[in-house]
Amino acid sequence: MLRQFLSKIISLCTVSRYREANPKVSGRAWVLATLVLFSTIVSASEKIDSVRVWQAPDSTRVVFDLSGPVAHSIFTLDKPDRVVIDLKGTLRTKALFSIDLKDSSIAKVRSAMQNKQDLRVVLDLKTPLKPKSFLLKPNAQYGHRLVLDLEGSVASVKAGNAASSKTVSTATPIKKQQKRVAGGRDIIVAIDAGHGGEDPGAIGGKGTREKIVVFKIAKSLQTELNKRKGIRAVLTRKGDYFLKLKTRREIARKKLHADIFVSIHADAFKNGKASGASVFALSRRGATSTLARVLAEQENQADVIGGVSLEDKDDVLAGVLADLAMEGSMEHSLTVGKYVLGEMGRVTKLHKKHIEQAGFAVLKSPDIPSILIETGFISNAKEERNLNSSAHRKKLSKAITKGITKYFEQHPPPGSKIALRKSTEALYAKHTIRRGETLSKIANRYQVSLATLRRVNAMSQVDIIKIGQTIRIPNS
Ligand SMILES: [Zn+2]
Structure with missing residues (x-):
C-alpha cells in the first residue's frame, strides 16, 4: 500500500515536472492523471456542504455544514491577522469558494488540502479577533455543524477602513438615561425580535421566515413607541444574527437597563388552521394550555438551532425561579400582557381571550416585566399573508404601543418622565x-x-x- 502511495506521488511529481517542461501537453491528460491519483490515495471522507457567515455587532459567526462529525483544531496568526482551521479527513469542496462575506470582519477565505487527507481553511481577518469553536450535533433543522465564533467588534473594522470616522460603539450606553435627570428619564422598552441568523424560527407555507417578519414588526413597534413622550424603545437584535436566549435577557437588563422586555414572535403549529395572536408571560409551574407548552418548547429550541456551545448552556431556570423578585415582576408581566392583548384584539384575531403562561426561557428575567407576543401563526395561510403586509404590521405595532403605554401610565417607574408628569398632574386640576x-x-x-x-x-x-x-x- 505504502509503495503504491509513494509511486503515485512520484508519478504526480513526474507529471508535474513534465508539464512544466512541456506546456503543450494537453490539460486533459493532466487532469486525468490527477484524478486517478486522488481516487486511490485520498482517504478524506467528510466534506463541507455549505458555509454561512453571520455578522453581529460584536462578533462574527461562521458555520460549516458538515457531512459528518469531524475532528478539528484552530489557531490564530498575526501580521496579517488570520484564523486557521484544520479539519481532519475532510475534502476541499466548492462550498468554500462561494461564501458571502459582505460587511463581515473576514476579508478572504482560502483553503488547501494537507497530507492529501486533511483540509486547512484560512480566514484572512480585517481586524484581530478571538476565535472560539465547537461542534453541534444534528437537529430538526441542520445536520452536523462546526461553529466558529470570532469575538470582536466589526465597528473597529469599519473605523479601520475609514480612518477619519470615529469608532461608533454599537452598545450605546444608556446608563446616563437612568441617572436622575431634571424632568425625568425615558422609560426604556427592550424589543426583542425572536430568532435570527442560524435560527430562522418558524417557516410559513409560502416560505416566510419568522426571523424576518418579526424583525420588521420589532422595527415598526420601535417607531410607534418612540413617538410617545417619555418612552424610548431599543432593539436587542439589530440585524440578522443569532442571539442566545440568555444574551437577549442580559442585553435588556444590563446593557439597556430596560424597564420592560417585549419579545416578538410569529409561530407555527402543526395544525395549519390554528390562528390568532397570543400574549405570554412566564409560568413558574406548568403551562396554561397545550399550545402554550408546545410553543414554549419550540421557542426554547432556539439555542439548539442557533447553536450554543455546551459551556454556554442557559441554566438560569433553577436559580432565578426561586427568587421572590420573580413573583413581583410576573404579576406586572400579567398586567401589561393583559393590556397588550386587549389592544391587539381590536386589530387582529386573538387565539385566546386571556394571557397565557408557560416556561419561556427568554422571559426569565427576575426583575423586569417580560412578555412574549405571538403576533399570529405563520403556519396559517391567511396570517402568513397578514404578517407580510406592512399595513398589518403597523396596526399590530400601534396596538402593542397602546397596551404598553397604558401600563406605564398606571405604573410609571420612579424618576421617569411619565412619573414626574403624573405627580405634577396630581397637583393641579385643568380648566378650559x-x-x-x-x-x-x-x-x-x-x-x-x-x-x-x-x-x-x-x-x-x-x-x-x-x-x-x-x-x-x-x-x-
Ligand atoms: Zn418564535
Missing part, C-alpha cells in the same frame, strides 16, 4: 376657558388668588387668555 370668562372670574370660582393662578400658569400681569385654552388650577 369658555366664552365670556376672565382670569379673575375663574380665580373667584375656584377660590384661588389671581396671583396664584398667574404664577402656576406662568402668566404676566397682562392676562391674555383665549377661548379653548387650558389652564392649571391648583388643587388647594
Whole structure:
C-alpha cells in the first residue's frame, strides 16, 4: 500500500515536472492523471456542504455544514491577522469558494488540502479577533455543524477602513438615561425580535421566515413607541444574527437597563388552521394550555438551532425561579400582557381571550416585566399573508404601543418622565376657558388668588387668555 502511495506521488511529481517542461501537453491528460491519483490515495471522507457567515455587532459567526462529525483544531496568526482551521479527513469542496462575506470582519477565505487527507481553511481577518469553536450535533433543522465564533467588534473594522470616522460603539450606553435627570428619564422598552441568523424560527407555507417578519414588526413597534413622550424603545437584535436566549435577557437588563422586555414572535403549529395572536408571560409551574407548552418548547429550541456551545448552556431556570423578585415582576408581566392583548384584539384575531403562561426561557428575567407576543401563526395561510403586509404590521405595532403605554401610565417607574408628569398632574386640576370668562372670574370660582393662578400658569400681569385654552388650577 505504502509503495503504491509513494509511486503515485512520484508519478504526480513526474507529471508535474513534465508539464512544466512541456506546456503543450494537453490539460486533459493532466487532469486525468490527477484524478486517478486522488481516487486511490485520498482517504478524506467528510466534506463541507455549505458555509454561512453571520455578522453581529460584536462578533462574527461562521458555520460549516458538515457531512459528518469531524475532528478539528484552530489557531490564530498575526501580521496579517488570520484564523486557521484544520479539519481532519475532510475534502476541499466548492462550498468554500462561494461564501458571502459582505460587511463581515473576514476579508478572504482560502483553503488547501494537507497530507492529501486533511483540509486547512484560512480566514484572512480585517481586524484581530478571538476565535472560539465547537461542534453541534444534528437537529430538526441542520445536520452536523462546526461553529466558529470570532469575538470582536466589526465597528473597529469599519473605523479601520475609514480612518477619519470615529469608532461608533454599537452598545450605546444608556446608563446616563437612568441617572436622575431634571424632568425625568425615558422609560426604556427592550424589543426583542425572536430568532435570527442560524435560527430562522418558524417557516410559513409560502416560505416566510419568522426571523424576518418579526424583525420588521420589532422595527415598526420601535417607531410607534418612540413617538410617545417619555418612552424610548431599543432593539436587542439589530440585524440578522443569532442571539442566545440568555444574551437577549442580559442585553435588556444590563446593557439597556430596560424597564420592560417585549419579545416578538410569529409561530407555527402543526395544525395549519390554528390562528390568532397570543400574549405570554412566564409560568413558574406548568403551562396554561397545550399550545402554550408546545410553543414554549419550540421557542426554547432556539439555542439548539442557533447553536450554543455546551459551556454556554442557559441554566438560569433553577436559580432565578426561586427568587421572590420573580413573583413581583410576573404579576406586572400579567398586567401589561393583559393590556397588550386587549389592544391587539381590536386589530387582529386573538387565539385566546386571556394571557397565557408557560416556561419561556427568554422571559426569565427576575426583575423586569417580560412578555412574549405571538403576533399570529405563520403556519396559517391567511396570517402568513397578514404578517407580510406592512399595513398589518403597523396596526399590530400601534396596538402593542397602546397596551404598553397604558401600563406605564398606571405604573410609571420612579424618576421617569411619565412619573414626574403624573405627580405634577396630581397637583393641579385643568380648566378650559369658555366664552365670556376672565382670569379673575375663574380665580373667584375656584377660590384661588389671581396671583396664584398667574404664577402656576406662568402668566404676566397682562392676562391674555383665549377661548379653548387650558389652564392649571391648583388643587388647594
Ligand atoms: Zn418564535
